Amino acid sequence: MASPNLSEIVTTTLRNRTGKLADNMSDNNAILRYMKKRGTIKSVSGGRTIVQELDYADNVTYQRYSGYEVLNISPSDVFTAAEFDWKQASVAVTISGLEGDVQNTGEDAIIDLLSSRIKNAERTMQNNIAADMYSNGTASGGKQIGGLQLLVADDPTTGTVGGINRATWSFWRNQKFQATSDGGSAASATNIQRYMNTLYLRASRGTDRPNLILADNNYYQFYWNSLQAIQRISQTDTGEAGYQNLKFMGADVVFDGGVGGACPANHMYFLNTDYIHWRPHAQRNMVPLEAVNSINQDAMVKFIVWAGNMTLSNAFTQGVIFQD
Numbered sequence: 245m246a247s248p249n250l251s252e253i254v255t256t257t258l259r260n261r262t263g264k265l266a267d268n269m270s271d272n273n274a275i276l277r278y279m280k281k282r283g284t285i286k287s288v289s290g291g292r293t294i295v296q297e298l299d300y301a302d303n304v305t306y307q308r309y310s311g312y313e314v315l316n317i318s319p320s321d322v323f324t325a326a327e328f329d330w331k332q333a334s335v336a337v338t339i340s341g342l343e344g345d346v347q348n349t350g351e352d353a354i355i356d357l358l359s360s361r362i363k364n365a366e367r368t369m370q371n372n373i374a375a376d377m378y379s380n381g382t383a384s385g386g387k388q389i390g391g392l393q394l395l396v397a398d399d400p401t402t403g404t405v406g407g408i409n410r411a412t413w414s415f416w417r418n419q420k421f422q423a424t425s426d427g428g429s430a431a432s433a434t435n436i437q438r439y440m441n442t443l444y445l446r447a448s449r450g451t452d453r454p455n456l457i458l459a460d461n462n463y464y465q466f467y468w469n470s471l472q473a474i475q476r477i478s479q480t481d482t483g484e485a486g487y488q489n490l491k492f493m494g495a496d497v498v499f500d501g502g503v504g505g506a507c508p509a510n511h512m513y514f515l516n517t518d519y520i521h522w523r524p525h526a527q528r529n530m531v532p533l534e535a536v537n538s539i540n541q542d543a544m545v546k547f548i549v550w551a552g553n554m555t556l557s558n559a560f561t562q563g564v565i566f567q568d
Contacts, residue, residue, distance in 0.1 A: 326406025419563035433469035454514040460501030510567035519558035
């Protein structure tokens with residue numbers, strides 16, 4: 245029995261499965277989940293670059309006055325913008341004519357074959373995007389997403405982020421705490437809370453303060469061990485991503501290291517997710533492209549694609565503890 249139209253089956257199956265890929269990614273990734281809660285996942289319709297507006301200075305017209313005193317109406321340059329380059333990613337789902345028309349005839353058989361390959365492609369896309377969100381953006385000749393190692397850098401006094409030179413503009417520098425240099429000794433269960441206290445205060449300004457702390461295996465375990473006497477404060481994000489959380493000053497402390505984890509070794513990021521943004525292109529947010537038939541092979545290829553970048557609008561309220 246001949247199989248139904250292979251192109252139609254591939255297209256329909258992939259569209260049905262990838263339709264929720266972006267949502268699944270944001271629900272199962274700690275950083276994206278908090279961005280989603282804060283409303284900082286916003287798609288971009290296009291443009292040469294991704295423009296992120298910044299609020300970097302106070303309005304200079306504030307004054308105390310009495311009666312008919314003339315008020316200050318001088319223009320205040322309080323906004324500027326950072327520009328982030330587009331980054332792109334793809335993963336391919338392939339099926340040969342032999343597999344689709346001969347070995348797996350019938351719609352159900354082909355869908356079963358496609359389902360396993362699409363599931364693998366989705367997992368591949370999610371895992372690599374998650375890893376890139378911690379990157380410094382230099383992999384593949386700079387085609388990588390600019391992740392936390394760029395936006396919340398170990399050395400925030402150098403480098404250019406969003407077109408703004410951090411060596412020149414101090415407002416664009418995140419906070420950092422080097423365990424040995426700033427704390428006097430390598431991080432451990434006995435000093436990790438003191439180090440966290442220091443960085444938390446540095447990264448807080450009024451009601452702006454870190455709401456998410458991401459840690460690798462070592463630093464999470466240091467903090468966890470320091471809390472053994474009151475371990476009941478740990479909690480699970482039931483119904484969301486299943487992450488095991490601890491708390492610190494109201495912020496969730498999330499483990500994202502070990503096997504499959506992406507946080508760099510001996511790092512703990514203090515993030516204010518009001519000012520970190522996920523900016524996917526509206527038409528390329530993990531969506532399938534049209535199927536392509538090979539011109540010299542009996543095969544079909546379908547790509548799942550993404551375009552966008554991770555951006556920053558306030559560096560002051562972000563921080564990182566790391567082992568120097």
